[in-house]
Amino acid sequence: MVKQDDSFITDEMLVNYYELNKKKKEIELELNDLKDTFHNYFNKLVGPNNKAEITINGYKLQRQMRKIEKYNEDVTVKRLEALKMSELIQIVKKPDDAKIKSALQLGLLNEQNLEGCIVTSYSPAISIKTLTPK
Numbered sequence: 860m861v862k863q864d865d866s867f868i869t870d871e872m873l874v875n876y877y878e879l880n881k882k883k884k885e886i887e888l889e890l891n892d893l894k895d896t897f898h899n900y901f902n903k904l905v906g907p908n909n910k911a912e913i914t915i916n917g918y919k920l921q922r923q924m925r926k927i928e929k930y931n932e933d934v935t936v937k938r939l940e941a942l943k944m945s946e947l948i949q950i951v952k953k954p955d956d957a958k959i960k961s962a963l964q965l966g967l968l969n970e971q972n973l974e975g976c977i978v979t980s981y982s983p984a985i986s987i988k989t990l991t992p993k
Contacts, residue, residue, distance in 0.1 A: 877987045897922065 901922045905911045912921040939947050954976075962968040 873987055876985070877989060880987070 897920060901909075901911045908924060910922055910924045912919055914920075936948055939945065959968065959973070963970070
């Protein structure tokens with residue numbers, strides 16, 4: 860662990876990060892409120908699933924609509940099976956984490972059986988909290 864004396868991190872940096880992060884959260888909330896207002900306006904103007912735009916004082920506000928279609932898995936699989944079109948159905952094999960943990964706990968499987976199977980990943984996250992109330 861790095862001692863505070865040897866660090867390139869200053870208390871000013873921590874305070875600045877803390878304050879900026881607080882402002883970021885406030886800005887995100889305000890942006891989300893504005894987006895909701897814009898969507899509500901366009902919903903009343905042209906309906907909920909339509910794109911639209913308005914121009915006010917040199918600013919153009921646009922709402923784009925992305926249409927996403929995908930098959931309802933259960934209904935489609937049943938329909939394809941009824942049509943004898945099983946070759947159009949994917950069979951996905953993947954480990955069941957809960958069952959593997961249970962098998963390990965019950966002793967039906969041991970850690971050595973799964974050696975090399977576990978993939979570990981890390982994702983760094985920064986968090987700064989004030990220790991004194993503000």
